[in-house]
Amino acid sequence: MIKLEQVSKIFYKKKREIQALKDITLRIEKGDIFGIIGYSGSGKSTLVRTINLLERPTSGSIYLSGKNIVSLSEKELIPLRRKIGMIFQHFNLLSSRTVFDNIAFPLQLTGMTKAEISQKVDNLLDMVDLSEKRDEYPAALSGGQKQRVAIARALASDPEILLCDEATSALDPQTTRSILSLLKRINRELGITIILITHQMEVVRAICSRVAVISEGELVEENDVNTLFELPKSPITKELLNPTLTID
Numbered sequence: 001m002i003k004l005e006q007v008s009k010i011f012y013k014k015k016r017e018i019q020a021l022k023d024i025t026l027r028i029e030k031g032d033i034f035g036i037i038g039y040s041g042s043g044k045s046t047l048v049r050t051i052n053l054l055e056r057p058t059s060g061s062i063y064l065s066g067k068n069i070v071s072l073s074e075k076e077l078i079p080l081r082r083k084i085g086m087i088f089q090h091f092n093l094l095s096s097r098t099v100f101d102n103i104a105f106p107l108q109l110t111g112m113t114k115a116e117i118s119q120k121v122d123n124l125l126d127m128v129d130l131s132e133k134r135d136e137y138p139a140a141l142s143g144g145q146k147q148r149v150a151i152a153r154a155l156a157s158d159p160e161i162l163l164c165d166e167a168t169s170a171l172d173p174q175t176t177r178s179i180l181s182l183l184k185r186i187n188r189e190l191g192i193t194i195i196l197i198t199h200q201m202e203v204v205r206a207i208c209s210r211v212a213v214i215s216e217g218e219l220v221e222e223n224d225v226n227t228l229f230e231l232p233k234s235p236i237t238k239e240l241l242n243p244t245l246t247i248d
């Protein structure tokens with residue numbers, strides 16, 4: 001279980017204060033697919049990055065399996081970060097390495113033998129349905145295929161949690177559907193807790209069980225997906241559910 005208690009984050013930019021997160025309290029159950037939705041600049045990325053302490057909160061606590069992690073040193077965080085995989089909107093693959101080597105990369109630091117790494121990477125390639133692209137370079141792949149490689153790389157260290165930062169935002173609807181169904185399968189078959197941030201309500205509806213809405217760094221609403229879609233409370237949620245494009 002992941003618990004955030006009164007998490008705040010202030011950035012300082014040329015002496016200007018930017019309050020990216022304000023007193024966020026949130027609980028994410030093990031095995032959930034949890035959505036965090038909000039407009040651009042609302043604090044979604046900052047929030048998700050506090051969960052693996054890529055961003056340290058200015059105040060508040062973050063509990064992973066009951067342990068407050070905010071005071072851990074960078075060294076103490078290493079084994080914990082291995083339990084948290086992350087994927088991104090623009091995939092973040094190494095362009096000079098093949099698909100195989102991109103996925104093998106996190107395993108090369110673990111003391112596994114070449115044969116063990118090869119076996120594990122082949123299993124992961126099979127899971128994301130990309131075995132035939134094993135020796136290609138990222139430039140030769142479609143966006144959806146690149147995201148599958150990124151997912152396989154994230155799974156290589158056997159994470160308990162997968163953080164997805166706008167993972168489908170650069171993809172067309174059909175490819176988005178295939179990536180979401182892969183994430184759902186990973187959640188079901190491997191029991192990995194998935195936290196997915198997005199500005200697309202349809203993504204939340206497709207796979208999340210619970211969802212939190214954030215606006216200007218504040219948690220404005222949290223509920224199970226069906227209730228949130230049927231009975232949205234906050235104006236922001238209503239707007240996200242029913243977007244209109246009006247130009248002044």
Ligand SMILES: Nc1ncnc2c1ncn2[C@@H]1O[C@H](COP(=O)(O)OP(=O)(O)OP(=O)(O)O)[C@@H](O)[C@H]1O
Nearest residue numbers: 011013018020038039040041042043044045046047
């Ligand atoms: N490293 C940083 N230094 C200064 N300000 C930052 C930093 N990271 C984020 N911010 C600011 O914090 C606020 C929240 O940003 P964040 O990236 O978390 O929002 P977001 O909802 O993920 O937006 P987007 O969907 O556009 O990525 C913004 O005002 C942003 O400019």
